[in-house]
Amino acid sequence: MRLPNKSALITGGTSGIGEATAMLFAREGAQIAITGRNEKRGHAVTAAILEAGGKAIFLRTDVRRAAECERAVNETVKAFGRLDILFNNAGIFYPHNAIECSEEEWDEQIDINLKGTFLMAKYALPGMIAQGGGVIINNSSGWGIVGGDKAVAYCASKGGVVLMTKAMAIDHGRRGIRVNCICPGDVDTPMLPADAKLRGLAWDEYMAGCANRPLGRVGTAAEIAKAVLFLASDDSSFMTGAALVVDGGGTAD
Amino acid sequence: MTLTPDHSRTLEGKSALVTGAASGIGRATSLLFAREGASVLLTDLNETAGRRVEREITEAGGRAMFEGADVTVSEDCRRIAQLAMEQFGGPQILLNNAGIMRRASVVELSEPDWDRVMDVNVKAIFLMSREVIPWMERAGGGSIINTASGWGLVGGPRAAAYCASKGAVVLLTKAMAIDHGPHRIRVNCICPGDTDTGMLRAEAGQLGEDERHFLDGAARRPLGRVGRPEEIAQAALYLASEASSFVTGAALVVDGGGLAGPM
Numbered sequence: 001m002r003l004p005n006k007s008a009l010i011t012g013g014t015s016g017i018g019e020a021t022a023m024l025f026a027r028e029g030a031q032i033a034i035t036g037r038n039e040k041r042g043h044a045v046t047a048a049i050l051e052a053g054g055k056a057i058f059l060r061t062d063v064r065r066a067a068e069c070e071r072a073v074n075e076t077v078k079a080f081g082r083l084d085i086l087f088n089n090a091g092i093f094y095p096h097n098a099i100e101c102s103e104e105e106w107d108e109q110i111d112i113n114l115k116g117t118f119l120m121a122k123y124a125l126p127g128m129i130a131q132g133g134g135v136i137i138n139n140s141s142g143w144g145i146v147g148g149d150k151a152v153a154y155c156a157s158k159g160g161v162v163l164m165t166k167a168m169a170i171d172h173g174r175r176g177i178r179v180n181c182i183c184p185g186d187v188d189t190p191m192l193p194a195d196a197k198l199r200g201l202a203w204d205e206y207m208a209g210c211a212n213r214p215l216g217r218v219g220t221a222a223e224i225a226k227a228v229l230f231l232a233s234d235d236s237s238f239m240t241g242a243a244l245v246v247d248g249g250g251t252a253d
Numbered sequence: 254m255t256l257t258p259d260h261s262r263t264l265e266g267k268s269a270l271v272t273g274a275a276s277g278i279g280r281a282t283s284l285l286f287a288r289e290g291a292s293v294l295l296t297d298l299n300e301t302a303g304r305r306v307e308r309e310i311t312e313a314g315g316r317a318m319f320e321g322a323d324v325t326v327s328e329d330c331r332r333i334a335q336l337a338m339e340q341f342g343g344p345q346i347l348l349n350n351a352g353i354m355r356r357a358s359v360v361e362l363s364e365p366d367w368d369r370v371m372d373v374n375v376k377a378i379f380l381m382s383r384e385v386i387p388w389m390e391r392a393g394g395g396s397i398i399n400t401a402s403g404w405g406l407v408g409g410p411r412a413a414a415y416c417a418s419k420g421a422v423v424l425l426t427k428a429m430a431i432d433h434g435p436h437r438i439r440v441n442c443i444c445p446g447d448t449d450t451g452m453l454r455a456e457a458g459q460l461g462e463d464e465r466h467f468l469d470g471a472a473r474r475p476l477g478r479v480g481r482p483e484e485i486a487q488a489a490l491y492l493a494s495e496a497s498s499f500v501t502g503a504a505l506v507v508d509g510g511g512l513a514g515p516m
Contacts, residue, residue: 027256052256166513173475173510185499214434219499226496235491238446238484240475241513242506249434252427252502 001029002233007080009033009072011063011120012090014041016189017139020221021087021228026054028229030085033076035061055080063090063116064108066123073123082131085232086124088117088161089139093191095150095198106153113157114164121168125177133176137231138165140181142247150199158183162243169241178240180231185247186210187219214249262290263494268343270294270333272324272381273351275302277450278400281482282348282489287315289490292341295319296333297351316341324351324377325369334384345392346493347385349378350400354452356459359413367414374418378425386433394437398492399426401442403508411460419444423504430502439501441492446508447471448480475510 008025012018013034022032026049034056036042042058049056057079061072076083091113094105117138128134143151144158165181172179186192196206210218227246230236245251269286273279275297283293287310297303300321310317318340322329337344353373355366378399389395404412405419426442433440447453449468457467471479488507491497506512 049256054256166510169510169513170475170516174477178476214431214501215437215439215499216435223499226498227500230491230496235487236507237487238448238476238480238509239488239507240510242508244500244505245503246497246500247503248499249427249430249502252430 002229002235003028003030003085006030006084007033007076007082008085008087008232009035009076009083009120009124010087010089011035011061011072011116014038014045016191017184017187017221017224017228018087018089019045020225021089022049022056024222024225024229025085025232026052026056031055031080033057033059033072033079035059035063035072035090037062063120064111066119069116069119070123073120073127077127083124083127084134086120086134086136087139087228087232088120088136090116091139093151093154093195095195096152097150098152100150101152109153110157110160113154114160117161117164125172128177129172129175135232136168136177136179137228138179138181140165140183140243142183142185142245142251144181144183145243145245146251165243166241173240178236180236180239180242180244182224182227182231183243183245183247183251184224185213185219185250187221187224189221192218213247214252217248219246219248262288263490263496264346265290267291267345268294268337268341269346269348269493270296270337270344270381270385271348271350272296272377273400274319275299275306277452278445278448278482278485279348279350280306282350282486283317284310285483285486285490286346286493287317288313291346292316294333294337294341294344296322296324298323324381325372327380330377330380330384334381334388338388343388343392343395344385345389345395347381347395347397348400348489348493349381349397351377352400352452354412354415354456354459356411356456357413358411361411362414370414370418374415375421375425378422382429386438389438390433390436395439396493396497397429397438397440398489399440399442401426401444401504403444403446403506403512405442405444406504406506407512426504427502434501439492439497441497441500441503441505443485443488443492444504444506444508445485446474446480446511448482448485450482453479473516474508475513475516478509480507480509
């Protein structure tokens, strides 16, 4: 097992990449706290882990709110005794250009994707430093490195995540904290059909566009989870401040 | 779902070819690949040290074979690739790791040194990959990992040819990823920061600096230390294995935070 007796907190753990990572971490021996806004889905994920003999809790959390982030960290530590791994995964996407994007949509994407990552780290770091180390993994995007069409707020938020990752790596490396991010390309999660619908594109046409990359397909949530596991485990002990691109070659050209 | 973790070795039944396998990152990665179940064809200019790595692996119960070669010579690359195929099949994994450093500005650098750095660090990747890729295509896929450097992404002082060569490795990696992705061949590179190898210690000599003082400078990065070859090997293992099945064209920075920004 790669994460024996580790305690991990995963935001946005109720579906997609967060859910796949929760399952993989549990298989690798970690105790899992997941957050999300959908209680029904959250309890379904924890139930699957508990039934298989693992340890998991669901914490209904809106990562836009500082008090809720602080509570999520405290509840995790209360349940498992410590927090070793924080995966800032909660994210939201509206496909709009600058003219179409409403101020409310801008705020929602920046607050969940970027500010939520700051808030969770803010409350997780003191305990990690006190215990002598910890790992933070932030979920950015290929569109945190290159721009994309109709994604102004998303690109801004994810670019922010990449550079905040590096800034946090510099600040806390000497205290044994590693901070890295992943930059997934299009991945088969509930975010894709939602995006296709909002863009008014037929599913087949939309997916053909997503698969147009060197590996000729979209990724699976399980493949992204394996990248997160690599960054969470001691296998990446000399990595911090890095952006791990997992996109089937989509940003190679 | 089941919580039973997969205990099988990561590279069970795979065949790997590693250049620059006699020391440093190449040696550590060869040992790790073999421990994870791969059969490893080792090559290097340094035959004595190369055979020692072969012995280390076989005495531990692993499968490895060393064959000396100059990977800047196309006939040598063909011979090594053929040998890997005959001995172990495949290879499904190619680690283009052979590399050299010359600490010199363009004014200080001799033309033969420029040529040698470019030949070992870049041309050898081209020569070896073109031997191996057709087999990978026929076998339905493979993973190529090139050793680039943090100095393939940013510049460094008195390392003109090295930076040029490693920058070339990063973009050669992306170009190859685009060309061979449709054949399920993944091509990625690693960008290590300063790692405790013979090459790093030799740099102090090339710069005329005290080794201890040089290594103290190299440790100045967020994690406060230089890397160990075994840590770079773990990154290569991730890229070699199915764990990275959606990763291609990537430059994996493994540098203790050295490139995150000025401290």
